Amino acid sequence: xxxxxxxxxxxxxxxxxxxxxxxxxxxxxxxxxxxxxxxxxxxxxxxxxxxxxxxxxxxxxxxxxxxxxxxxxxxxxxxxxxxxxxxxxxxxxxxxxxxxxxxxxxxxxxxxxxxxxxxxxxxxxxxxxxxxxxxxxxxxxxxxxxxxxxxxxxxxxxxxxxxxxxxxxxxxxxxxxxxxxxxxxxxxxxxxxxxxxxxxxxxxxxxxxxxxxxxxxxxxxxxxxxxxxxxxxxxxxxxxxxxxxxxxxxxxxxxxxxx
Amino acid sequence: xxxxxxxxxxxxxxxxxxxxxxxxxxxxxxxxxxxxxxxxxxxxxxxxxxxxxxxxxxxxxxxxxxxxxxxxxxxxxxxxxxxxxxxxxxxxxxxxxxxxxxxxxxxxxxxxxxxxxxxxxxxxxxxxxxxxxxxxxxxxxxxxxxxxxxxxxxxxxxxxxxxxxxxxxxxxxxxxxxxxxxxxxxxxxxxxxxxxxxxxxxxxxxxxxxxxxxxxxxxxxxxxxxxxxxxxxxxxxxxxxxxxxxxxxxxxxxxxxxxxxxxxxxxxxxxxxxxxxxxxxxxxxxxxxxxxxxxxxxxxxxxxxxxxxxxxxxxxxxxxxxxxxxxxxxxxxxxxxxxxxxxxxxxxxxxxxxxxxxxxxxxxxxxxxxxxxxxxxxxxxxxxxxxxxxxxxxxxxxxxxxxxxxxxxxxxxxxxxxxx
Numbered sequence: 001x002x003x004x005x006x007x008x009x010x011x012x013x014x015x016x017x018x019x020x021x022x023x024x025x026x027x028x029x030x031x032x033x034x035x036x037x038x039x040x041x042x043x044x045x046x047x048x049x050x051x052x053x054x055x056x057x058x059x060x061x062x063x064x065x066x067x068x069x070x071x072x073x074x075x076x077x078x079x080x081x082x083x084x085x086x087x088x089x090x091x092x093x094x095x096x097x098x099x100x101x102x103x104x105x106x107x108x109x110x111x112x113x114x115x116x117x118x119x120x121x122x123x124x125x126x127x128x129x130x131x132x133x134x135x136x137x138x139x140x141x142x143x144x145x146x147x148x149x150x151x152x153x154x155x156x157x158x159x160x161x162x163x164x165x166x167x168x169x170x171x172x173x174x175x176x177x178x179x180x181x182x183x184x185x186x187x188x189x190x191x192x193x194x195x196x197x198x199x200x201x202x203x204x205x206x207x208x209x210x211x212x213x214x215x216x217x218x219x220x221x222x223x224x225x226x227x228x229x230x231x232x233x234x235x236x237x238x239x240x241x242x243x244x245x246x247x248x249x250x251x252x253x254x255x256x257x258x259x
Numbered sequence: 260x261x262x263x264x265x266x267x268x269x270x271x272x273x274x275x276x277x278x279x280x281x282x283x284x285x286x287x288x289x290x291x292x293x294x295x296x297x298x299x300x301x302x303x304x305x306x307x308x309x310x311x312x313x314x315x316x317x318x319x320x321x322x323x324x325x326x327x328x329x330x331x332x333x334x335x336x337x338x339x340x341x342x343x344x345x346x347x348x349x350x351x352x353x354x355x356x357x358x359x360x361x362x363x364x365x366x367x368x369x370x371x372x373x374x375x376x377x378x379x380x381x382x383x384x385x386x387x388x389x390x391x392x393x394x395x396x397x398x399x400x401x402x403x404x405x406x407x408x409x410x411x412x413x414x415x416x417x418x419x420x421x422x423x424x425x426x427x428x429x430x431x432x433x434x435x436x437x438x439x440x441x442x443x444x445x446x447x448x449x450x451x452x453x454x455x456x457x458x459x460x461x462x463x464x465x466x467x468x469x470x471x472x473x474x475x476x477x478x479x480x481x482x483x484x485x486x487x488x489x490x491x492x493x494x495x496x497x498x499x500x501x502x503x504x505x506x507x508x509x510x511x512x513x514x515x516x517x518x519x520x521x522x523x524x525x526x527x528x529x530x531x532x533x534x535x536x537x538x539x540x541x542x543x544x545x546x547x548x549x550x551x552x553x554x555x556x557x558x559x560x561x562x563x564x565x566x567x568x569x570x571x572x573x574x575x576x577x578x579x580x581x582x583x584x585x586x587x588x589x590x591x592x593x594x595x596x597x598x599x600x601x602x603x604x605x606x607x608x609x610x611x612x613x614x615x616x617x618x619x620x621x622x623x624x625x626x627x628x629x630x631x632x633x634x635x636x637x638x639x640x641x642x643x644x645x646x647x648x649x650x651x652x653x654x655x656x657x658x659x660x661x662x663x664x665x666x667x668x669x670x671x672x673x674x675x676x677x678x679x
């Protein structure tokens with residue numbers, strides 16, 4: 001026991017001293033109350049729908065979301081647009097299909113089964129249009145960044161005037177949450193940039209929260225099902241564990257030994 | 260071993276058993292006499308069996324949907340996560356299952372180190388275990404490559420490049436391993452094939468591991484030989500089965516927590532970025548369970564010697580039964596060894612920690628000291644300790660400490676001689 005205690009104190013000292021030495025360099029991300037965190041975390045449906053609006057009106061001009069289909073927008077646990085709404089959204093995009101029986105490619109309105117239409121044909125085209133920087137695909141972006149949702153949420157609000165000692169090239173912006181502080185994306189949001197259908201005031205903070213919620217869903221479309229099943233599974237396991245514990249006690253009571 | 264003159268009660272059973280003695284085997288497994296003082300550290304063998312089977316079952320299911328191609332692997336994983344029914348569940352069980360597997364195996368190994376389970380007559384069990392552990396690391400490493408994310412790609416590049424440290428033929432071997440001049444599609448397809456093969460090799464070795472265990476029987480916390488059959492043992496079923504089951508359920512609660520509430524916490528965010536040979540991640544780090552060895556590798560300035568050190572760190576375990584010169588198994592009766600044991604645990608944890616940090620400055624220094632200590636423990640401390648250490652008196656049977664009988668040795672001896 002004593003040695004165990006010693007061991008843990010060693011570890012704690014190491015970890016504590018380390019986080020202390022790095023505290024000065026690390027930036028604290030902005031925090032907000034995410035509805036999808038925690039044991040029963042669920043998405044805020046209205047926020048997801050607003051987030052989709054921000055994505056499609058602002059982000060989608062540069063960022064693809066190639067693993068999502070329009071049908072996902074109407075699925076349970078997501079923004080839950082009605083099927084008619086999702087169909088209308090899909091139909092508002094032109095999809096290249098084909099070849100038809102004449103061997104020609106043709107354009108048709110999007111269907112629910114189509115993947116989200118990409119803003120550029122390929123990575124090279126995306127780079128050419130963005131000064132050499134590739135706007136990353138947003139499907140799993142939240143999971144692909146160390147800070148997750150807090151990082152994305154902060155980054156969207158992290159644009160500042162560069163400190164005088166930092167010199168920026170053309171097309172490079174200063175963002176206090178970006179790794180290395182230099183980002184090739186201009187501040188994408190400004191107050192009132194989109195007009196929310198539900199009358200929510202479209203501040204930068206509100207839009208950041210909504211679009212980040214949307215990105216969390218796009219990265220983890222089954223998050224709600226996972227939380228629900230997880231709770232049931234763990235409750236089941238705990239009850240079973242208790243039952244097995246008493247069975248074990250009973251069985252071992254035949255032996256003069258402790259378990 | 261238990262009584263092998265078992266005859267089934269039914270005629271059909273007898274007929275079958277005469278031709279294939281499966282029922283004798285089943286009888287042996289249920290009756291297998293197990294020391295009754297085993298504590299919960301002994302339940303990890305059963306937990307590991309559960310982990311292996313879980314990995315095989317979920318892995319088979321994933322393989323039905325996964326596409327081992329450099330252009331499609333990442334997408335097919337997203338397909339599993341989004342469109343396959345409960346694909347997210349199966350993949351998260353498999354990915355976190357690997358971590359749970361290693362967590363359990365480390366506890367299992369350190370239990371063996373504490374109670375001296377590797378000592379005579381259990382050397383073969385121990386060596387089989389080390390081979391299983393090596394294969395597990397190979398399987399885990401190749402499995403991590405399959406999603407074809409950034410860490411997959413760069414991890415594969417770093418680890419396969421280690422072979423280039425071999426003089427003369429190194430470069431050739433690396434090209435041969437890759438199936439080309441860089442990590443690419445041929446590498447992915449062969450890693451997938453091997454990742455599929457290795458678990459079955461492990462399964463075979465596990466059978467041998469258990470077989471070898473059933474010859475001398477289990478070690479126990481007191482670390483003394485027990486006469487069988489005796490009052491010191493209980494039949495495996497139902498006593499050990501229910502106890503292992505209880506421990507397994509506790510383990511599954513932890514497992515479920517990771518799967519359902521923190522499925523990505525043990526992974527690296529960069530692996531959700533598709534592999535890109537043109538962009539190197541800022542820090543290339545392996546999965547947590549390989550970090551101590553990664554730290555040892557990086558703590559040696561020379562590439563070849565680093566690889567040698569890393570491999571030696573694992574292989575040294577295989578000769579451990581002969582490095583540890585003490586006749587006493589359990590650390591309970593070895594006051595000095597007990598101290599060194601906990602220092603070794605701390606040392607390995609420190610190695611794991613610095614393995615995750617950039618190899619520079621203070622971290623590098625700590626890694627070097629910890630690496631030196633790791634080898635010092637096995638090569639100097641253990642052999643010397645066996646001769647120098649004053650051990651505590653060991654009880655004559657495990658019934659003594661279990662029944663809370665007199666720790667007084669004279670009394671115990673007295674009793675023993677009376678029985679005889």
